[in-house]
Amino acid sequence: VQLVESGGGLVQPGGSLRLSCAASGIIFSNYAMGWYRQAPGKQRELVATIDSGGSPNTVDSVKGRFTISRDNAKSTVYLQMNNLKPEDTAVYYCNAKRYLGYWGQGTQVTVSS
Numbered sequence: 001v002q003l004v005e006s007g008g009g010l011v012q013p014g015g016s017l018r019l020s021c022a023a024s025g026i027i028f029s030n031y032a033m034g035w036y037r038q039a040p041g042k043q044r045e046l047v048a049t050i051d052s053g054g055s056p057n058t059v060d061s062v063k064g065r066f067t068i069s070r071d072n073a074k075s076t077v078y079l080q081m082n083n084l085k086p087e088d089t090a091v092y093y094c095n096a097k098r099y100l101g102y103w104g105q106g107t108q109v110t111v112s113s
Contacts, residue, residue, distance in 0.1 A: 001023075001024070001025035001026050001096070001102045002023070002024045002025055003021055003022070003023050003094045003095075003096055003102055003103065003104035003105075004021065004022045004024075004104060004105070005019060005020065005021045005092065005093070005094050005104045005105065005106060005107040006019070006020050006021075006022075006107060007019040007020050007107060008092060008107030008108045008109045009108075009109070009110070010110045010112065011084055011109070011110070011111055012111070012112070012113050013084060013085060013086060013111055013112075013113055014083055014084065015084050015111070016080070016081060016082045016083075016084065017081050017084065017109060018078060018079070018080050018081070019035065019078065019079040019081065019092055019094075019107060019109075020076055020077075020078055021033070021035075021076060021077045021078075021079075021094030021104055022074070022075060022076050023075045023076070023077070023094075023096055024075065026075075026096060026098075026102070028070075028072055028075035028096075029052060029072040030052055030098055031052060031096045031097060031098045032049060032050065032051045032052055032096075032097045032098065033049065033050050033068075033070055033077040033094070033095065033096055033097075034046065034047075034048065034049040034050070034068075034094070034095040034096075034097065035047040035048045035049075035068060035077075035079045035092060035093070035094060035095070036092070036093045036095055037088075037090035037091065037092045037093065037109075038090055038091050038093070038106075039087075039089060039090040039091075042090075044093065045059075046059055047059060047062055047066065047079070047092070048062065048066055048067075048068035048079060049068065050068045050069065050070050050077065054070060056068045056069070062081075062088075065081065065082050065083045065084075066079060066080065066081050066082070067079070067080040067082075068080075077094060079092070081109070084109075084111045085111060086111045086112060087111075088109060088111050089109060089110050089111050089112070090108075090109060091106040091107065091108050091109075092106060092107050092108075092109055093105075093106045
């Protein structure tokens with residue numbers, strides 16, 4: 001199983017990024033997918049999830065700014081991040097979960113002027 005994140009980088013406050021996570025080795029459509037993040041010195045925290053049926057959920061701190069979506073034909077989950085804030089700075093990780101959970105290697109997002 002491989003989950004490969006991409007799309008991170010350095011962006012100014014108020015800017016946007018779109019993260020992608022390409023999955024292989026699993027029947028993607030059967031899995032709930034999620035995005036988590038971990039800031040320096042902090043625990044990893046949930047950002048957004050989307051179930052196998054395509055129903056999304058985002059945590060309150062990013063609601064209205066971040067959108068999770070999936071393309072089962074491409075075995076890819078996305079996280080569109082708008083109006084980014086310095087406190088969004090973290091390593092963002094992709095997660096695939098059914099009976100077992102799998103993690104990607106993470107992609108760095110830095111929001112700074």
